[in-house]
Amino acid sequence: MHAELLPAHIHYAIGIDGGGTSTRARVVHRSGVVVGEGKAGASGLTQGIGQAWRHIKEAISQATGGRLQAGWPEPVPANCALGLGLAGANNAAWHAECLAADPGYATLKLESDAVTALLGAHGGHPGALVIVGTGAVGLALLPDGQRRTSGGWGFPSGDEGSGADLGLQAVNLTQRALDGRALPGPLTLAVLQATGGTPEALLAWCGAAGQGEYASLTPLIFSHEASDPDAARLLERALHQLEALARAVDPTHTLPLVVAGSVGQRLAPRLCALVGACVVPPQGDAMDGALTLCLQ
C-alpha cells in the first residue's frame, strides 16, 4: 500500500484479517514502515459484534506495543485508518451493526475476509481467487470494478470440494462399507479408525460433528490417494469443483488466479490447462488487502 497517500492527520493504516478462529492485525506508519503485527481471538461477526471489536483492539495493541519510533504519535482511533476484513461482513445487518460500533477511527472500511483476501492476492488489481479450506469460495475483481462470487454457500448444502465436503463424502463411504452397500477399502478403514473404531462410535461421532470435524479427515483422503481408488475419486471430484468455482467467476480465463486454502494449495498443481495457465502466486495476504481498503 502507498501509506504516503494517507491524509495528513492519519498517521497509521491498520489492516485486519478476522475470522472464526483468530484476528490478525498489521499496522503501517504513514512513512511506509511496518510497525508490527498482532494476533487475538476470533472476530468473525457471527460470534458477536462486541467480541469482534474487543479482539480487533487487542490485536492492534499487540501490533504496536513497544514498537513506535521516536517522533511517532501514540496510535489512537482518531489518527488511524482502519481496514477490516471480517468473516460474516457480507451479512447486511451485521455489517451495519459493526460500523455503528466504530470507536472513532479517522476512516473505517469493512469488507468480508474473502474480499480482503482477494484484494491482497492481487494488490487491489483485477484478479480471481479461489479459497478451498474447510469451506470453498471463488471471487473475482473484474477490470470494470465489479465483483463476482461463486460457492461459499456454507456447509452442508454448499462448499462442494471443500475439506468439510471431502470429509463428509469419506464418512458416507465408510457408512456404506459398514452396512454392506459398498466394499470397504483402505480409506474407509482409516476413517472408521479415526472416528472411534466401531459403527456405534462412528454414529456418535457423526451426531456431534460439524464442518471442522469433517474437514479434519481430509489429510486421510490425501494420504490414501495412491492406495485407494475411492480416495483418488474424491480428490478428482474436489478438483473439478475447484475448477468450476474459478470458471464461474472468470469464464473467459483471462484474469490472474490465486488458489489458496489448505486443500486448494494441494490441488492447484493438478488444475486443467485452461485454469492452471491463469495461476499466479499471491502478491499479498488478507491483511494487505485490508490495508488497501484504508486508501479507498
Next chain:
Amino acid sequence: MHAELLPAHIHYAIGIDGGGTSTRARVVHRSGVVVGEGKAGASGLTQGIGQAWRHIKEAISQATGGRLQAGWPEPVPANCALGLGLAGANNAAWHAECLAADPGYATLKLESDAVTALLGAHGGHPGALVIVGTGAVGLALLPDGQRRTSGGWGFPSGDEGSGADLGLQAVNLTQRALDGRALPGPLTLAVLQATGGTPEALLAWCGAAGQGEYASLTPLIFSHEASDPDAARLLERALHQLEALARAVDPTHTLPLVVAGSVGQRLAPRLCALVGACVVPPQGDAMDGALTLCLQ
C-alpha cells in the same frame, strides 16, 4: 398379537411408537379387545428420558381413559406389559437409562422405533422394511432371528435418498444456478422462491435449516419432475438409494419387503423388478410391532 398368551397377572398389553415429534400408544386387553389409542408429545430418547416417560404415560392415559369395560381392572404398571419402540433406543447409554426409569411394569421391552416398525410390518415374522421419509433406513429380520440394518446414519453424512437429502441436493442445485456454475431451471426457481426469493435470503435460510427444513422442499422436486430433468434425476438417484438400502439387508431378494415413509411410498411403484417383486403391504404399524414385544 395373541394377548391371551400373556401371564395371568398381566391384564393389558401396551404398544408405544415414540419419535421426535409424537408418542402414540395402543392398549389391548388380555381378551384381545383393543381398549383404545392415545397420542402425546415426543418420546425420542434424544430429547431426554424424563420427557419420554412423561409422554408415554400421557399417551397411555389417553388411550384408556373412560374406555374400560365392566370387570376390567384399572391399568397400573404392575398389571401391564409395555412394549416400547422409541427413536434413539439404539444408543446403548440411553437404552439403559430408559429401562432404569421403569416405573414398575410387569414386563418392559425396549427397541428402536425402526425395529418395532419392522416387527409391525411383518407381524413379527421375517421380512424387510425400508423407511424413506425425512431420513432413510433399511432393516430386516432374517429367518434365523438375526437383524440387519442399512443406512439410517443420520443427516447430513448419511440418509442418502431421504427427503432431507433430496432437499439438500435441490438447494445445492439452486446455489449453483445462482452463482453461474449451472443453468437455472423450473426446480431451482421454485426452490429460490420457497427459501426467500433472493440469494441473500437463501443464504440465511441455509444457515438456519436442519433436516426437517430441507425435507420440506421434497414435494417441489416431485411436482417439477415432469418439467425439469434435474428434478427427475434427483428422484431417480433417490430411487437407487432406496433399492441399495433394500439390497443391503436382503441381498438374495427373498424376504417380503415393506416400503414406508412419505418419500418411500411415492417411489415404491418405480422400484426395479428384482426389488419390486418382493414388495408386500404392511401387516401392521409400529404400535403393533411394539405390542409383539410384550409377548417376547
